[in-house]
Amino acid sequence: MSFSTSLSGLNAASENLNVTSHNVANANTTGFKGSRAEFADVFANAGQGLTDRAVGGGVRLAGVRQQFDQGSVEFTNKPLDLAVSGEGFLTFANGEELSYSRAGALGTDRNGFVTNPQGGRLQVFPADGNNGFDTGRLEDLQVSTADNPPQATTRIGAGINLPAGSDVPATTPFDPDDTSSFNHTTSVTVFDSLGQARTAALYFSKTANDGEWELRTRVDGQDVGGPQTIAFDTAGQLSTPAGGEIALPAQALGGGVDDLELTLGLSDITQYGGGFSVDALRQDGFSTGRMTGLEVTKEGIVQARFTNGQASPLGQIALTSFANPEGLSKLGDTNWGESFNSGPAIRGVAGSGDLGRIESGALEASNVDLTKELVNMITAQRTFQANAQMITTNDQVTQTVLNIRR
Incomplete structure (x- = not known):
């Protein structure tokens, strides 16, 4: 009985070393989760009302439990x-x-x-x-x-300040090539349905009415609709058009692309004292992308x-x-x-x-703690040696009994 008990201890220590060596071998394995050997004692006739004099029959491997702790x-x-x-x-x-x-x-x-x-x-x-x-x-x-497919521009949002003290242009009618026929201009790149870049220019001309301007839009040098009237209240805030949106008529571009349909978002345009300034010009189109x-x-x-x-x-x-x-x-x-x-x-x-x-x-990284595993290795090694020593001792006792009658 004692031989088999010690042998079970040897086997358990060997299994413990196997689990430990597996953990150590995977200390640098990405996403690896270490395991732990778990043991249970063995009793003959277990579950049948063992007395306090019952002697155990050794140890067995109850299971190898995976440890899902977070790795670094x-x-x-x-x-x-x-x-x-x-x-x-x-x-x-x-x-x-x-x-x-x-x-x-x-x-x-x-x-x-x-x-x-x-x-x-x-x-x-x-x-x-x-x-x-x-x-x-x-x-x-x-x-x-x-x-990535292109997207045609459908909206231009402008954040612009028009000088409150501006005079009516000296020259009429409006001529994009004559700077004396308008007060200010700015431009933004827009895109057609094939993702080709186009230039949209905005021209602002002061009228004789207080707080009133004319806005003209040109795409690639072509007028898009006629002049649009915008007006400001005495606080310099946009009052016309209501809601700050102007839907321009569709502009035919030719070259096998769809007509360009633009809406001007003017809610951020102001008329304050000072100079002409462009704070933002945004458009929602883009070209083909890699x-x-x-x-x-x-x-x-x-x-x-x-x-x-x-x-x-x-x-x-x-x-x-x-x-x-x-x-x-x-x-x-x-x-x-x-x-x-x-x-x-x-x-x-x-x-x-x-x-x-x-x-x-x-x-x-692996969640294996090498220091802990090395300590466990030493413990398992000592356990193996102790059980081996028990077998040697049992052998010596058996030899002594066999030699009593000699």
Whole structure:
């Protein structure tokens, strides 16, 4: 009996060393979670009312428990390196199967899909087209190298001060080539339906009426409608047009592009004393853009950035949590699978519920504490030696008994 008891101690110490060595070997593995060997004592006829004189039969390995403590976040400055700061797992699709991982060293394959080193495709909630995301379904994250399409300008917003003491222009009628026929001018670049840049010029001419001006708009040297009357009250605030909006007639540009339909937003134009000043000229169009890179927010929103200053949302990273992560099935390669013991997958977005945040340009390091593991190694080694010594002692006792009659 004592031999088998000590042998169980040897086996337990060996299992403890196996777990410890596995932890130490993965001390630098991204997203790795260390394990802990847990042991239980052994009694013959356990559960049948053992007396206080019952002698145990040794030890057994009760289980190897995964430790899902947070590892340190190390920054890499690579946009597709992702770390989860807090609870939750990144979700990957391997064909029809889903796996879960804390290792976010990602890249793109030849088709533009964002994958981990094992080829699993990162799962996101797709954009719904209304500045939101469809959290009811998962989709492979794919990065396209296609150009960002242009958008024609539809509105020009102006923040301008017109001098209150201005005189009526000396020359009539208005002539864009004669500076004496208008008071002030400014211009802004606008875009047609093909993304080609056009120049929109605004000309301001004071009338004989107090606080009244004429505004003319020209695109690429062509008049867009006739003069528009704008007027200010005694406080220098715009009073005409009501609401500060002027819808110009459609302007034919030719060259196979749509007519340009502009609205002037003039609510920020004032008439104060002092000089003519342009504080802001804004327009909502843009040209064709080439992708310059990816950006991932702390909420896990993946956006493609383009040379035209636009950002296109590609999806929002799906994080998954479990009621009992320690019950996940170990798949290897720092991946886990859902199991009966883990409970069903609970999906959401970063920062919601108990889910953590996404750190882009960073990786979560292994949570193994090397100092602790080395101390555990020494303890397991001493335990192994003590049990080996017990076997030697038992052998000596047995030899003594066998030699009594000699």
